[in-house]
Amino acid sequence: xxxxxxxxxxxxxxxxxxxxxxxxxxxxxxxxxxxxxxxxxxxxxxxxxxxxxxxxxxxxxxxxxxxxxxxxxxxxxxxxxxxxxxxxxxxxxxxxxxxxxxxxxxxxxxxxxxxxxxxxxxxxxxxxxxxxxxxxxxxxxxxxxxxxxxxxxxxxxxxxxxxxxxxxxxxxxxxxxxxxxxxxxxxxxxxxxxxxxxxxxxxx
Amino acid sequence: xxxxxxxxxxxxxxxxxxxxxxxxxxxxxxxxxxxxxxxxxxxxxxxxxxxxxxxxxxxxxxxxxxxxxxxxxxxxxxxxxxxxxxxxxxxxxxxxxxxxxxxxxxxxxxxxxxxxxxxxxxxxxxxxxxxxxxxxxxxxxxxxxxxxxxxxxxxxxxxxxxxxxxxxxxxxxxxxxxxxxxxxxxxxxxxxxxxxxxxxxxxx
Amino acid sequence: xxxxxxxxxxxxxxxxxxxxxxxxxxxxxxxxxxxxxxxxxxxxxxxxxxxxxxxxxxxxxxxxxxxxxxxxxxxxxxxxxxxxxxxxxxxxxxxxxxxxxxxxxxxxxxxxxxxxxxxxxxxxxxxxxxxxxxxxxxxxxxxxxxxxxxxxxxxxxxxxxxxxxxxxxxxxxxxxxxxxxxxxxxxxxxxxxxxxxxxxxxxx
Amino acid sequence: xxxxxxxxxxxxxxxxxxxxxxxxxxxxxxxxxxxxxxxxxxxxxxxxxxxxxxxxxxxxxxxxxxxxxxxxxxxxxxxxxxxxxxxxxxxxxxxxxxxxxxxxxxxxxxxxxxxxxxxxxxxxxxxxxxxxxxxxxxxxxxxxxxxxxxxxxxxxxxxxxxxxxxxxxxxxxxxxxxxxxxxxxxxxxxxxxxxxxxxxxxxx
DNA sequence: AATGAATGAGTATTCATTCAT
DNA sequence: GATGAATGAATACTCATTCAT
Numbered sequence: 001x002x003x004x005x006x007x008x009x010x011x012x013x014x015x016x017x018x019x020x021x022x023x024x025x026x027x028x029x030x031x032x033x034x035x036x037x038x039x040x041x042x043x044x045x046x047x048x049x050x051x052x053x054x055x056x057x058x059x060x061x062x063x064x065x066x067x068x069x070x071x072x073x074x075x076x077x078x079x080x081x082x083x084x085x086x087x088x089x090x091x092x093x094x095x096x097x098x099x100x101x102x103x104x105x106x107x108x109x110x111x112x113x114x115x116x117x118x119x120x121x122x123x124x125x126x127x128x129x130x131x132x133x134x135x136x137x138x139x140x141x142x143x144x145x146x147x148x149x150x151x152x153x154x155x156x157x158x159x160x161x162x163x164x165x166x167x168x169x170x171x172x173x174x175x176x177x178x179x180x181x182x183x184x185x186x187x188x189x190x191x192x193x194x195x196x197x198x199x200x201x202x203x204x
Numbered sequence: 205x206x207x208x209x210x211x212x213x214x215x216x217x218x219x220x221x222x223x224x225x226x227x228x229x230x231x232x233x234x235x236x237x238x239x240x241x242x243x244x245x246x247x248x249x250x251x252x253x254x255x256x257x258x259x260x261x262x263x264x265x266x267x268x269x270x271x272x273x274x275x276x277x278x279x280x281x282x283x284x285x286x287x288x289x290x291x292x293x294x295x296x297x298x299x300x301x302x303x304x305x306x307x308x309x310x311x312x313x314x315x316x317x318x319x320x321x322x323x324x325x326x327x328x329x330x331x332x333x334x335x336x337x338x339x340x341x342x343x344x345x346x347x348x349x350x351x352x353x354x355x356x357x358x359x360x361x362x363x364x365x366x367x368x369x370x371x372x373x374x375x376x377x378x379x380x381x382x383x384x385x386x387x388x389x390x391x392x393x394x395x396x397x398x399x400x401x402x403x404x405x406x407x408x
Numbered sequence: 409x410x411x412x413x414x415x416x417x418x419x420x421x422x423x424x425x426x427x428x429x430x431x432x433x434x435x436x437x438x439x440x441x442x443x444x445x446x447x448x449x450x451x452x453x454x455x456x457x458x459x460x461x462x463x464x465x466x467x468x469x470x471x472x473x474x475x476x477x478x479x480x481x482x483x484x485x486x487x488x489x490x491x492x493x494x495x496x497x498x499x500x501x502x503x504x505x506x507x508x509x510x511x512x513x514x515x516x517x518x519x520x521x522x523x524x525x526x527x528x529x530x531x532x533x534x535x536x537x538x539x540x541x542x543x544x545x546x547x548x549x550x551x552x553x554x555x556x557x558x559x560x561x562x563x564x565x566x567x568x569x570x571x572x573x574x575x576x577x578x579x580x581x582x583x584x585x586x587x588x589x590x591x592x593x594x595x596x597x598x599x600x601x602x603x604x605x606x607x608x609x610x611x612x
Numbered sequence: 613x614x615x616x617x618x619x620x621x622x623x624x625x626x627x628x629x630x631x632x633x634x635x636x637x638x639x640x641x642x643x644x645x646x647x648x649x650x651x652x653x654x655x656x657x658x659x660x661x662x663x664x665x666x667x668x669x670x671x672x673x674x675x676x677x678x679x680x681x682x683x684x685x686x687x688x689x690x691x692x693x694x695x696x697x698x699x700x701x702x703x704x705x706x707x708x709x710x711x712x713x714x715x716x717x718x719x720x721x722x723x724x725x726x727x728x729x730x731x732x733x734x735x736x737x738x739x740x741x742x743x744x745x746x747x748x749x750x751x752x753x754x755x756x757x758x759x760x761x762x763x764x765x766x767x768x769x770x771x772x773x774x775x776x777x778x779x780x781x782x783x784x785x786x787x788x789x790x791x792x793x794x795x796x797x798x799x800x801x802x803x804x805x806x807x808x809x810x811x812x813x814x815x816x
Numbered sequence: 817a818a819t820g821a822a823t824g825a826g827t828a829t830t831c832a833t834t835c836a837t
Numbered sequence: 838g839a840t841g842a843a844t845g846a847a848t849a850c851t852c853a854t855t856c857a858t
Contacts, residue, residue, distance in 0.1 A: 043844045165373040180365050196400035247819040451823045573781040588773050604808035655840040
């Protein structure tokens with residue numbers, strides 16, 4: 001890579017990191033582009049050389065952070081599989097969900113940031129809109145897990161959709177507001193519900 | 205009621221109706237208090253005599269409209285029960301959900317307005333924050349339905365929470381964006397999931 | 409007039425005067441609304457209560473100042489008529505033009521400001537768009553002069569149009585840039601041309 | 613010409629043509645140097661190797677296009693003279709004016725572009741500022757026409773100045789806004805005025 | 817109770833120009 | 838000669854909220 005391209009890459013990364021920090025600290029709306037630029041040590045105009053506007057960079061960050069969350073969960077799962085041997089498909093899903101929920105519980109600013117945006121729309125975007133990025137292709141990961149499972153699954157995309165919406169929308173409320181109960185109290189009910197959604201999609 | 209109180213009530217209602225119309229037409233953010241006041245035929249200062257700010261009136265409207273939605277669904281259910289005789293608890297829940305989804309599908313502006321706000325937080329608000337309002341107390345309605353059911357239910361509030369979050373968040377995406385499938389395609393999967401969530405909460 | 413209305417009138421006038429001063433000093437483009445507001449001692453938002461934008465206030469000023477110019481010229485003419493007795497129609501027109509040119513020569517900032525805007529478009533606007541203003545109705549003034557003249561005139565509006573465009577556009581160049589000659593050198597040629605344009609429109 | 617000079621010439625011409633196209637399409641103010649450069653296929657910095665700024669290239673284009681307009685009118689006149697034999701000086705002037713007006717009426721974007729800039733200042737510029745250009749020297753053309761005329765003319769430059777300002781400023785308004793009348797209605801009045809301006813300058 | 821004039825904080829975006837490579 | 842990344846100045850406009858009448 002030429003020196004100038006390397007410089008551009010560094011500058012882009014610096015802006016991304018700075019923006020993430022500010023978004024987490026003060027929220028997207030309360031963060032101005034002027035602040036991001038200044039904190040990143042570039043001129044305001046430079047921001048626009050790399051990103052279209054504040055929402056462009058926000059979406060890129062959400063995709064990236066969601067991807068990180070899934071990647072970490074998948075890695076934890078893989079590690080467990082190596083240690084403990086194979087486990088049923090449902091358990092793998094629950095394991096990953098639990099891993100993600102715990103991380104979000106630890107890092108509630110991140111949850112507020114991705115908030116309800118961790119939904120199907122952003123998911124689809126994360127898959128289709130960033131072929132150039134280093135982010136993982138979730139669909140592929142799930143498809144592999146499904147294939148690896150001995151039990152065939154009907155309408156896997158729909159199943160994932162139902163699970164993601166249920167989990168993200170209930171845990172958002174439980175983690176941030178403890179409404180109607182705190183996340184630990186919610187977990188058993190939630191996981192039971194997830195299990196039964198999976199059960200429905202098992203080909204008999 | 206004194207004449208002056210009646211006048212105040214009329215003014216309040218006029219502001220509420222005007223705001224609802226504008227929120228549906230242009231969205232909450234694009235509607236200014238100046239617009240609401242002018243369209244309602246009162247001075248800007250007058251708005252503040254009745255509501256704290258735009259979000260105060262928005263929340264009151266969401267509670268009210270959600271309540272309307274539930275009331276209509278409950279009435280349709282009661283009518284059906286009169287005609288067709290008693291039905292299982294699960295079927296009653298599904299019937300109401302279906303009724304609400306159909307209405308939101310017809311009135312997508314309303315869905316956009318209530319949007320993801322039709323969540324537990326607003327629900328609780330709708331119950332606690334409007335003792336003076338004419339809106340129905342959902343909790344009571346559900347409790348009555350549960351009592352009327354022959355089968356006892358564990359953690360009914362949690363069960364309702366799971367169902368509402370699952371239904372609202374998936375049908376939002378399916379109705380407005382047909383993502384990942386359109387609402388009619390989603391329905392059978394969704395209703396199956398709802399049924400299995402209910403099943404889990406039946407005391408054996 | 410109520411005290412509050414009087415206050416509004418004063419505020420409006422204050423903004424107008426301040427804007428005029430700044431436009432003359434630094435030009436319209438180099439003057440920001442923030443500057444006008446600050447110099448006029450009102451908040452930025454207040455500006456927008458009285459004027460739509462910078463071009464709104466600019467147009468109002470151009471109309472007003474043009475009107476002043478014509479009014480002063482007409483008054484000078486009336487005074488001369490009282491002293492020296494009646495004069496031919498052509499001489500009256502030339503007298504007014506000369507009066508206006510001399511004033512613009514004295515006040516070149518004003519000429520730069522109205523510049524080539526003292527054209528038919530602004531004229532029509534000055535007539536139609538400010539019925540509420542105190543500005544004179546030029547058309548009426550000219551029509552009266554034409555009626556007062558013993559000689560009937562064909563297509564008076566067109567004649568005035570030709571004269572105004574010729575005079576304004578040539579004297580702009582002559583006064584500000586002495587191009588192709590200075591204004592005093594231009595005058596005899598210009599007035600001869602004006603006379604011959606009038607001659608063409610005399611009904612024989 | 614060396615090959616490298618030819619390349620430079622091509623690049624310059626490409627920038628000029630691109631800028632003209634964009635100026636006509638979107639206006640000078642709405643066209644940025646970045647756009648011109650990109651559309652011309654050169655780097656932004658390269659623009660500055662050939663032109664001082666946007667107004668430099670604008671002026672060069674106005675001079676060039678005005679020159680084209682006059683050249684075409686002169687050629688049409690010459691052709692007519694060959695076919696129909698000699699004609700009076702006034703008729704030649706009117707013929708050229710008519711030719712130019714018709715062209716501007718057909719190509720109103722060009723009129724908007726040249727707009728009121730087709731004035732004495734740019735004229736003088738066109739003569740003095742582009743000795744290197746291929747554009748015609750208008751003064752010379754007019755001087756030749758005047759010489760060719762049998763009637764001697766007083767102050768020819770002043771006469772041309774009066775005529776150009778009168779014609780350009782009235783036809784601008786008539787063509788673009790049909791104010792106060794459309795161009796065809798204006799023509800007879802305008803041409804009569806031009807004739808009488810010429811008459812005044814004939815040596816008796 | 818009602819009014820509505822006044823306030824002024826808050827921010828995205830463009831673009832001419834430079835200069836290191 | 839050519840490039841194009843970086844700069845940073847410059848500015849309109851909205852709108853929630855207050856408070857004197």
